[in-house]
Amino acid sequence: MIDTAQSEMAFALSVVREASLLAQRIQAGMAVRGLVKSDLSPVTVADYAIQALVAHRLELAFPDAVLVAEEGSEELRAPEGAVVLELVTEFIGKAFPGATAEEVCAWIDRGAAEPTKRFWTLDPIDGTKGYLRSGQYAVALAVIDAGQVELATLGCPNLGEHCTPDLLGLGSLLAARRGEGAWVTALSVDDDPFLPLHVADRPEIYDARMLRSVESAHTDADKIEELAHALELEAEPVRIDSQAKYTMLAAGQAEILLRLLSPKQMDYKEKIWDQAAGSLLLEEAGGRITDLDGKPLDFTQGRRLENNRGICATHGPIHDTVLQGIAQVGA
Numbered sequence: 001m002i003d004t005a006q007s008e009m010a011f012a013l014s015v016v017r018e019a020s021l022l023a024q025r026i027q028a029g030m031a032v033r034g035l036v037k038s039d040l041s042p043v044t045v046a047d048y049a050i051q052a053l054v055a056h057r058l059e060l061a062f063p064d065a066v067l068v069a070e071e072g073s074e075e076l077r078a079p080e081g082a083v084v085l086e087l088v089t090e091f092i093g094k095a096f097p098g099a100t101a102e103e104v105c106a107w108i109d110r111g112a113a114e115p116t117k118r119f120w121t122l123d124p125i126d127g128t129k130g131y132l133r134s135g136q137y138a139v140a141l142a143v144i145d146a147g148q149v150e151l152a153t154l155g156c157p158n159l160g161e162h163c164t165p166d167l168l169g170l171g172s173l174l175a176a177r178r179g180e181g182a183w184v185t186a187l188s189v190d191d192d193p194f195l196p197l198h199v200a201d202r203p204e205i206y207d208a209r210m211l212r213s214v215e216s217a218h219t220d221a222d223k224i225e226e227l228a229h230a231l232e233l234e235a236e237p238v239r240i241d242s243q244a245k246y247t248m249l250a251a252g253q254a255e256i257l258l259r260l261l262s263p264k265q266m267d268y269k270e271k272i273w274d275q276a277a278g279s280l281l282l283e284e285a286g287g288r289i290t291d292l293d294g295k296p297l298d299f300t301q302g303r304r305l306e307n308n309r310g311i312c313a314t315h316g317p318i319h320d321t322v323l324q325g326i327a328q329v330g331a
Helices: 007-032 042-061 079-092 101-109 128-132 221-230 244-250 276-284 319-329
Strands: 067-069 118-126 138-145 148-156 172-177 181-186 210-212 256-259 288-290 311-314
Touching: 007 042, 007 079, 007 138, 007 148, 007 172, 042 067, 042 079, 042 101, 042 118, 042 128, 079 101, 138 276, 148 244, 148 276, 172 244, 172 276, 181 276, 210 221, 210 244, 221 319, 244 256, 244 276, 244 311, 256 319, 276 288, 288 319, 311 319
Parallel strands: 067 118, 210 256
Antiparallel strands: 118 138, 138 148, 148 172, 172 181, 256 311, 288 311
């Protein structure tokens, strides 16, 4: 059983749970105000609010900790950002009564740090389009030490039992620590037991189920279809947004996850917060992850995976076969 009493793990689980529930409240609150389809995107408000929440909680718990995160407060501080900043400050005020707009901006900017030897990395809302359509999204927090992901937590409010999509369920809170395994519990229940995660036992390639993004803008949908044909995959793909894909892979609900490079962005480099938490969760559940050339993910190059090209993640036994297929179709 993973030791949740250890201070960093206990903190990570607590703050990701709090942040995930905040994401749900913002979604509901924006809908009540009729702002869901306005220029005041609920995902923008949630991104800023969650980063402020996690950054300040981290500052209080571990004052010397370094946070590398997605957002900065520049747009909020501009005149045109005043309304969004007011909303973010209002939502944050529920967690920190009396918080000012200036304090909120300062907390957000704690995430602007550059990576050091040991640091935390956060994606406040991974799966923007999924969040907007009330589909799958994740709050992702990880600790990286000397280029290796050591601790990971993911909050997936719309994944239910066995890490399957469930918009009316209790949500899933996932954790992994290097060398200790991967675990899941209910997001909305404080004392629910942690259950171990393990990838599927499906050794044959034809049996493999591929996780596909609902949105195709960040990948090469045509090459993925070509690859599926080359590998003779028989199962229908599972379409889902965000790092929630990693949780389904880790829980045995699928066997392949790919990020092929979009023809419009062939030089794109993955951001570390988009892959850190999910990659460790998968590895600790028995899976395997590399880039499209079979190289391990290199978290030593700053805010992006500069030495890597795309993502190839599988449950393990078919990984080399998938890499061969990627090379065959020229992806």
